[in-house]
Amino acid sequence: MTAKIIDGKAVAAEIRAEITVEVKAIKEKTGKTPGLAVVLVGDDPASKIYVGNKEKQAKEAGFNSYNIILPQEISEAELLEKIDSLNKNPDIHGMIVQLPLPKHIKESAVINAVDPKKDADGFHIENVGKLNTGQDGLVPCTPLGCMILLKKNLGDISGKNALVIGRSNIVGKPMAALLLRESATVTIAHSKTKNLPELCKTADIIIAAIGKPNFVKAEWIKPGAALIDVGINRVDSKLCGDIDFATTSKVAGFITPVPGGVGPMTIACLLGNTLKAFRKSLNI
Numbered sequence: 012m013t014a015k016i017i018d019g020k021a022v023a024a025e026i027r028a029e030i031t032v033e034v035k036a037i038k039e040k041t042g043k044t045p046g047l048a049v050v051l052v053g054d055d056p057a058s059k060i061y062v063g064n065k066e067k068q069a070k071e072a073g074f075n076s077y078n079i080i081l082p083q084e085i086s087e088a089e090l091l092e093k094i095d096s097l098n099k100n101p102d103i104h105g106m107i108v109q110l111p112l113p114k115h116i117k118e119s120a121v122i123n124a125v126d127p128k129k130d131a132d133g134f135h136i137e138n139v140g141k142l143n144t145g146q147d148g149l150v151p152c153t154p155l156g157c158m159i160l161l162k163k164n165l166g167d168i169s170g171k172n173a174l175v176i177g178r179s180n181i182v183g184k185p186m187a188a189l190l191l192r193e194s195a196t197v198t199i200a201h202s203k204t205k206n207l208p209e210l211c212k213t214a215d216i217i218i219a220a221i222g223k224p225n226f227v228k229a230e231w232i233k234p235g236a237a238l239i240d241v242g243i244n245r246v247d248s249k250l251c252g253d254i255d256f257a258t259t260s261k262v263a264g265f266i267t268p269v270p271g272g273v274g275p276m277t278i279a280c281l282l283g284n285t286l287k288a289f290r291k292s293l294n295i
């Protein structure tokens with residue numbers, strides 16, 4: 012079997028095109044423009060590239076985009092003050108604080124300082140609670156992007172065995188919650204899991220969010236399974252995922268490439284979340 016390659020880049024472009032049309036229509040009707048603020052602390056080169064991409068795509072979709080670059084040495088209190096001023100700014104409808112933060116700043120304090128209505132990353136405890144109790148809130152962008160790709164390719168996933176490898180707050184846990192919401196039978200694996208190859212063998216869907224290059228092997232895969240690779244790893248200056256694409260793609264039914272799979276969906280979903288928050292602020 013040769014897997015169908017899921018083209019996340021193309022799906023993300025479609026989503027951004029739909030968002031662009033909607034933003035234009037709302038602008039014409041109300042005179043208002045959605046605003047996305049991205050807060051970056053320090054000057055990590057990888058984060059800078061990522062933040063630059065977000066700004067470019069936000070502008071292309073017709074958003075006002077605000078990049079707020081703060082010095083590495085900023086105190087937690089000063090950062091919280093900045094977030095408070097963005098919370099109060101009526102031109103900002105979506106906001107994210109780029110992670111990771113410097114060690115002297117408590118991540119949870121910052122995440123929970125963002126107004127949950129503007130929490131475009133969906134990391135605030137209120138949005139986490141909403142996701143886990145089936146209420147409408149803002150959902151973390153990367154798992155949301157994975158779910159869109161899955162549903163587009165598999166249709167109904169209820170009753171399917173889904174294995175999420177990784178239990179981070181930003182990918183693994185919300186991914187599991189989304190799969191459960193779609194009535195998949197969900198298993199979460201992590202670094203203490205003892206029988207990962209066996210768990211993989213029973214999975215109709217595998218979502219890998221580990222951060223280890225080519226970790227998931229072809230021998231572990233159930234023929235025809237759908238493989239969604241969240242991992243972004245650099246090996247010999249080339250990007251690769253957490254799933255060994257070259258060999259697993261011969262066994263699986265569907266697979267996302269790295270790059271060009273989940274990655275582009277994350278920014279598209281960030282714009283989608285900001286648009287959702289914008290519409291809510293206008294009661295439309």
Ligand SMILES: NC(=O)c1ccc[n+]([C@@H]2O[C@H](COP(=O)([O-])OP(=O)(O)OC[C@H]3O[C@@H](n4cnc5c(N)ncnc54)[C@H](OP(=O)(O)O)[C@@H]3O)[C@@H](O)[C@H]2O)c1
Binds near residue numbers: 202207241
């Ligand atoms: N495409 C995108 O837009 C996007 C967005 C976010 C992240 N990513 C990428 O996705 C990957 C994961 O990100 P993250 O933020 O979720 O990482 P993370 O916070 O480091 O979490 C990694 C998870 O993998 C688990 N793990 C580590 N070794 C394992 C093993 N041998 N077997 C099974 N599980 C193992 C860890 O288990 P423990 O909890 O037991 O330590 C942890 O839960 C990274 O490569 C990151 O760059 C991509």
